[in-house]
Amino acid sequence: MQDFRKLRVWHLADQFTLEVYKTTRDFPSDERFGLTGQLRSAALSIQSNIAEGFGRGSKADTARFLQMSIGSTAEVTSHLHVARNLDYLSGEAYKRLDAAVDVIRRMLIRLLFRLRSQS
Numbered sequence: 693m694q695d696f697r698k699l700r701v702w703h704l705a706d707q708f709t710l711e712v713y714k715t716t717r718d719f720p721s722d723e724r725f726g727l728t729g730q731l732r733s734a735a736l737s738i739q740s741n742i743a744e745g746f747g748r749g750s751k752a753d754t755a756r757f758l759q760m761s762i763g764s765t766a767e768v769t770s771h772l773h774v775a776r777n778l779d780y781l782s783g784e785a786y787k788r789l790d791a792a793v794d795v796i797r798r799m800l801i802r803l804l805f806r807l808r809s810q811s
Contacts, residue, residue: 694746695746696742696743696745696746696747699742699746699803700799701742701796701799701800701803702739702742702743704792704795704796704799705735705738705739705742705761705796706739707792708735708738708739708789708792708793708796709732709735709736709738709739711788711789711792712731712732712735712768712789713732713735715781715785715789716728716731716732718780719775719780720780723780727771727774727775727778727780730767730771731768731771731772731775734764734767734768734771735764735768735793737760737761737764737767738761738764738765738768738793738796738800739761741757741758741760741761741764742757742758742761742800744757745757745758745760745761751807751808751810754807755804755807755808758800758803758804758807759804761800762797762800762801762804765793765794765796765797765800766797768789768793769790769793769794769797772786772789772790772793
């Protein structure tokens with residue numbers, strides 16, 4: 693399997709995770725184990741599942757982990773929606789993060805499609 697660090701989508705997911713961590717620093721302290729932790733965990737899961745998938749020995753395993761990574765993008769999208777509705781995120785921050793995770797999701801879907809078409 694390919695080195696995940698050579699994948700553009702992994703680098704975008706890594707940058708996204710760092711942005712989520714920076715942005716959630718300003719969330720209320722009582723959300724540390726709630727929405728803050730959930731959002732950070734889901735963001736980190738996107739890149740972690742890419743890495744784990746490409747560390748596996750088969751295309752089927754890689755595809756399964758890419759699918760989990762895509763699922764994590766949906767989880768992030770949901771958490772961002774809640775954070776915006778609670779006014780933890782400005783409209784601008786919400787739009788920026790939502791657009792970034794959408795780009796990552798689309799890239800993951802294309803990567804998964806290519807991987808499955810090679811089988």
